[in-house]
Amino acid sequence: MYRLELTKPDGRQLALYGRQPIDPHLQAPSPFAEPLNASAHLRWHPLRGEWVTYAAYRQGRTFLPPPEYNPLAVTRDPANPTELPAGGWDVAVFDNRFPSLGQAPGAPAPPELIVPTAPAAGKCEVVVFTQDPGASLGALPLDHIELLLQVWGERTQRLGEREDIKYVLPFENRGAEVGVTLHHPHGQIYAYPVVPPVPARMQQVAQEQYAAKGRGPLDLLIEAERASGERVIYEGPHAIAFVPVCARYPYEVWLATIEPVPGFAGLTPAQRADLARALKTVLLKYDGLWQRPLPYLMAWYQAATDGLEHPEAHLHAQLYPPYRTRDRLKYLAGTELAAGFFAMDALPEEKARELQQVEVRL
Amino acid sequence: MYRLELTKPDGRQLALYGRQPIDPHLQAPSPFAEPLNASAHLRWHPLRGEWVTYAAYRQGRTFLPPPEYNPLAVTRDPANPTELPAGGWDVAVFDNRFPSLGQAPGAPAPPELIVPTAPAAGKCEVVVFTQDPGASLGALPLDHIELLLQVWGERTQRLGEREDIKYVLPFENRGAEVGVTLHHPHGQIYAYPVVPPVPARMQQVAQEQYAAKGRGPLDLLIEAERASGERVIYEGPHAIAFVPVCARYPYEVWLATIEPVPGFAGLTPAQRADLARALKTVLLKYDGLWQRPLPYLMAWYQAATDGLEHPEAHLHAQLYPPYRTRDRLKYLAGTELAAGFFAMDALPEEKARELQQVEVRL
Secondary structure, three states: OEEEEEEOOOOOEEEEEEOOOOOOOOOOOOOOOOOOOOEOEEEEEOOOOEEEEEOHHHOOOOOOOOOOOOOOOEOOOOOOOOOEOOOOOOEEEEEOOOOOOOEOOOOOOOOOOOOOEEEOOOEEEEEEOOOOOOOOHHHOOHHHHHHHHHHHHHHHHHHHHOOOOOEEEEEEEEOHHHOOOOOOOEEEEEEEOOOOHHHHHHHHHHHHHHHHHOOOHHHHHHHHHHHHOOOEEEEOOOEEEEOOOOOOOOOOEEEEEOOOOOOHHHOOHHHHHHHHHHHHHHHHHHHHHOOOOOOEEEEEEOOOOOOOOOOOOOOEEEEEOOEEEOOEEOOOOHHHHHHOOOEEOOOHHHHHHHHHHOOOOO | OEEEEEEOOOOOEEEEEEOOOOOOOOOOOOOOOOOOOOEOEEEEEOOOOEEEEEOHHHOOOOOOOOOOOOOOOEOOOOOOOOOEOOOOOOEEEEEOOOOOOOEOOOOOOOOOOOOOEEEOOOEEEEEEOOOOOOOOHHHOOHHHHHHHHHHHHHHHHHHHHOOOOOEEEEEEEEOHHHOOOOOOOEEEEEEEOOOOHHHHHHHHHHHHHHHHHOOOHHHHHHHHHHHHOOOEEEEOOOEEEEOOOOOOOOOOEEEEEOOOOOOHHHOOHHHHHHHHHHHHHHHHHHHHHOOOOOOEEEEEEOOOOOOOOOOOOOOEEEEEOOEEEOOEEOOOOHHHHHHOOOEEOOOHHHHHHHHHHOOOOO
8 A cells, every 4th residue: 555645735634545656746736725714513412411513614615616526536727626636546535624523723612501512523534435536436446445445444543543533433425315416436534532322332232242252243143144144245255244134224234354353454454355345246236236326324333442442343334225115215204313213114134135136246 | 182982994093082072973994904914023233232123014015095195184985095084083093004013913923033033012103183184283273282292192191001112202204305205294103112222312311310410401401591592492481492502403493391291191281281382383483484394303202101210201302304404405424324423514503593583473
């Protein structure tokens, strides 16, 4: 993996990654000239016992690009800079201009309110998967996907080393149905000042299970899913993908290493290569299902970076496509959002069979 | 409150409620002749430590009505029965034909799988707010809304008395944006066999606070919101509505009694009347905001019906409209769904001001 680190004219950081060496003379462009004035703050939700972040400047974006403008394309015309330079790189990571988390130097203190408040420490990064605006993550070559897994590992390690960052979540929102208007293949990394509610809950459950049985719940589930085989979508020497027996979304798929690994940075080259194959297989099956790009939310869960040991952690991705059928969305409504109790009208075994039948070529 | 209880030809229960006495000769129609064959089952999600319900028959609905057919209208032509009889009633409650929870007598045992499974005990009811298909909850007269609050109380009490029901959640999904295709004003009641994750978390937080301070977190928050006044939308002698300081949705509003009451059944007539005024005020302000019906999810939280004392419980509603601005939806994506960490790009104070400025006439 080759890397070049640059600073944008507005002070944001940009890192370029390549399978080949990168020209050290590249310059970092920015559509914005002025320094970022980020000052998100947190408010305590006293009923749910969790933090909520407020970044009110996000809605006031003065930057209104024309519809054909793609800020994630490489800059062709220096008079109309994008976020990225032309040149030989494969994956790029830069600071989000409109972060939900993060504080500019000298940002004002959080407001004093009737609930506890705090500066929204943390960081939001944008990860551009490829220079090709018409590609998709699943369509990239395997060694390009492997590079991305390496990049996620490096970002996690760097962010996680910061004292104020307790959890790093790489994710991809794909498709207009999940609110994404920018179709250039990209994802995001949120680095949180706390372990957020969902990973915190999963961590607590896993710790209890690990203490009782010496193995985490995902490790045990993978053993059972492999033995059953009924819902398995991909199985290689080191990685597996399956529709979990407890899927909450019809086409939900989980991807993991077979042996528990706490995070991307702990992957061996062989594990990483097989995880890339598993990921490419799932994404191509998704797009093959109805011969069109399937929208999804993909999140990668790793060990918290809170300075504690996490032997219970097990790197894995959860993918949630928002469709129930070819033309019907699954809306999260009363029971899912208000009660947190998911109701499924499809059986995971049936959906797994549909995905198993989609043929793909890596 | 007057009540008439009936049984539909397919065996489902129907209860009609009125401000006036109801003709005891009314008959319960049903679009379905055959008994319901419900057999939802639960599967344990070993990573999140929660149950998921599976009701696969829901997707296989053979009943495909024409688009103009409204099953919640009263039956005009006995050859084309709807769910409800014509006659003098105001609010109707009947068993959902496609329940996510519930077991028909003699239903098969849940499947044996690689995770624990269980019969999906519980019940799903449909609550029709009015006979008028073109009305809306907020447009109903105050005494009609009071009746609905009474009905919610009666249903909660009856369902909660059942040994297998631990939590009762009345809610309304309104609008195509939250997945509702049937525009006749109606809501649902889910009666769960467990305390679901979100109320369970709120209950745990409230119990800790109550043990430490002798008052629950909502009671304390309401005191502070009243003292501040900045985000208050309605304040009467017994009820209050406000954009909470910790709102997770731009136009989120909470409605509650000022004095803690554990549930609908514990309301005094004066509290119920004021809560109806608060609810009507908020819903009319919602629809007045952009002079069009605002979609929302509204959920009413009460004490669990698990047989324990719940002095920490405080009846309230949380309302989540899915819009960020007049023409932009707030999508729940990576950070909200995968991390459970909400990011807001609007300040609750600003949104409260917008709602405060909408004038309504009760």
